[in-house]
Amino acid sequence: MAIVKSGSARYEGLGKDGKGHVSTQSGALDNQPYGFQTRFEDKAGTNPEELIAAAHASCFTMALSFKLAEAGHTDGSIETDAKVSLEKDDGGFTVTRSALSTKAKVPGLDKAKFEELAADAKATCPISKLLNTEITLETSFEG
CATH class of the missing domain: 3.30.300.20 (K homology (KH) domain)
Structure with missing residues (x-):
């Protein structure tokens, strides 16, 4: 029997101008921001x-x-x-x-x-x- 956990991501807008949010099934992460700026420019949020x-x-x-x-x-x-x-x-x-x-x-x-x-x-x-x-x-x- 497999243990299955889930996460989800939503991205609005495209490319560098897009803004994303990531969540986990447990709620430990709930709509945390991510995007180009949080990945490549050290802005607040995750990646x-x-x-x-x-x-x-x-x-x-x-x-x-x-x-x-x-x-x-x-x-x-x-x-x-x-x-x-x-x-x-x-x-x-x-x-x-x-x-x-x-x-x-x-x-x-x-x-x-x-x-x-x-x-x-x-x-x-x-x-x-x-x-x-x-x-x-x-x-x-x-x-």
Whole structure:
């Protein structure tokens, strides 16, 4: 049985002059503005790459949390930042990279085991699997 979540986008006007709004099924995002200016000119609002970065960071962090729990750890904290790169190419633009940077504190865990579990979480995170791009992982750890 598949778990299905949804999001929606509306765009009024065309090209650079258009204005869009994006929403999620849960209501966490409700008609948030997006468009050319929020994507390429740092105006207030969101953009697809920012949303992908948040999705990847949250998915990876949850996957790592479960890997740590499966390894017998019951306490700790994990914080992940993701930077998604959008580059111009011959066909327009392509998302070329998602760079994950993770900091964790897990009492009783050594750095080598943490890095092993983090690499496994990166490989098995559903959003990592979805992205057909380079995914890098930088870790910082305190036991």
